[in-house]
Amino acid sequence: MTAQTLKEFLEESGQPVALRVLIEAVSDSCRSISALVARGALADVLGAAGTGNVQGEEQKTLDVLCNDEMMTMAKACGVVAGAASEEEEHPALLTAGAPYLLLFDPLDGSSNIDVNVSIGTIFSVLPRQGGPDGDGDASFLRPGRDQVAAGYAIYGPQTMLVLTLGAGVAGFTLDPPTGQWLLTSPAMRIPATTGEFAINMSNMRHWADPVRGYVEACLAGATGERGKDFNMRWIACMVADVHRVLSRGGVFLYPWDKREPSKPGKLRLMYEGNPMSFLVEQAGGRAIDGTQNILDIQPSALHQRVSVMLGCSEEVDLLETAHR
Ligand code: F6P
Numbered sequence: 001m002t003a004q005t006l007k008e009f010l011e012e013s014g015q016p017v018a019l020r021v022l023i024e025a026v027s028d029s030c031r032s033i034s035a036l037v038a039r040g041a042l043a044d045v046l047g048a049a050g051t052g053n054v055q056g057e058e059q060k061t062l063d064v065l066c067n068d069e070m071m072t073m074a075k076a077c078g079v080v081a082g083a084a085s086e087e088e089e090h091p092a093l094l095t096a097g098a099p100y101l102l103l104f105d106p107l108d109g110s111s112n113i114d115v116n117v118s119i120g121t122i123f124s125v126l127p128r129q130g131g132p133d134g135d136g137d138a139s140f141l142r143p144g145r146d147q148v149a150a151g152y153a154i155y156g157p158q159t160m161l162v163l164t165l166g167a168g169v170a171g172f173t174l175d176p177p178t179g180q181w182l183l184t185s186p187a188m189r190i191p192a193t194t195g196e197f198a199i200n201m202s203n204m205r206h207w208a209d210p211v212r213g214y215v216e217a218c219l220a221g222a223t224g225e226r227g228k229d230f231n232m233r234w235i236a237c238m239v240a241d242v243h244r245v246l247s248r249g250g251v252f253l254y255p256w257d258k259r260e261p262s263k264p265g266k267l268r269l270m271y272e273g274n275p276m277s278f279l280v281e282q283a284g285g286r287a288i289d290g291t292q293n294i295l296d297i298q299p300s301a302l303h304q305r306v307s308v309m310l311g312c313s314e315e316v317d318l319l320e321t322a323h324r
Pocket of ligand 1: 109
């Protein structure tokens with residue numbers, strides 16, 4: 001297949017050289033992670049690492065290896081002043097004076113690793129502002145609207161890199177024999193309507209009324225108030241669930257619930273909610289926490305959580321109305 005390479009796409013994008021260098025470096029790391037993931041037990045990378053991360057979650061061996069890969073890359077590429085990871089409490093100070101801050105979840109959907117189901121890497125790029133080094137949590141605490149690039153790699157039946165530089169969403173497929181990322185989905189768009197939703201239904205008893213009401217209306221199907229049947233999917237990996245939404249539409253929810261009432265939800269704003277919301281908006285969809293656009297949230301902590309409802313605009317509008 002003759003298709004544009006990621007390098008060619010970046011050259012044509014008109015973006016600053018430093019940003020192109022960073023995206024290529026991220027893509028190199030994702031290629032390495034993909035190779036590790038594909039070998040699984042053969043590379044002795046499955047199972048628990050025996051450590052916990054800053055969120056108090058058990059780390060898998062791959063979580064640790066992928067975090068090391070991403071941090072090493074961020075340092076080596078020379079254009080990242082500071083990098084923040086889901087796996088580390090504070091950002092790492094990397095190249096003083098460099099133009100960008102990088103945030104990432106090195107391996108999303110960790111519970112899928114050992115059962116050979118899709119997992120991914122999520123990244124978000126902010127321009128450095130203020131101090132020369134981008135050190136300390138404070139320099140990272142900016143709304144998602146400030147992102148200049150965001151994306152993810154999905155390690156599934158194919159490995160793909162899905163990217164926005166603020167002018168639409170493009171998907172590249174990794175060609176393993178050549179190691180090239182080839183443009184296979186030049187303009188990913190989320191249809192305005194859908195008949196598919198994604199939520200972990202086992203939490204239903206904990207949901208707030210607006211979410212419960214919305215899902216009950218979907219479940220009521222053609223004879224209910226929505227007047228149509230809905231299908232449900234849940235891969236338990238945000239990357240894979242959002243990839244489906246970007247590929248064929250749908251709505252994805254991980255809302256606030258009563259299990260931890262003082263926290264806004266399970267997913268993290270800075271390296272899960274923000275990059276995915278940027279992609280979804282760039283693909284014509286919407287992303288809210290219930291009442292406001294996720295990209296407009298002013299963060300107060302690096303690892304803060306967020307309630308997430310994203311995808312087809314018609315469904316997100318309904319959820320927003322229900323919350324109001
Ligand atoms: O970030 C954590 C994560 O693995 C997401 O990728 C995924 O959407 C969610 O957790 C799944 O959570 P649960 O196991 O509660 O369904």
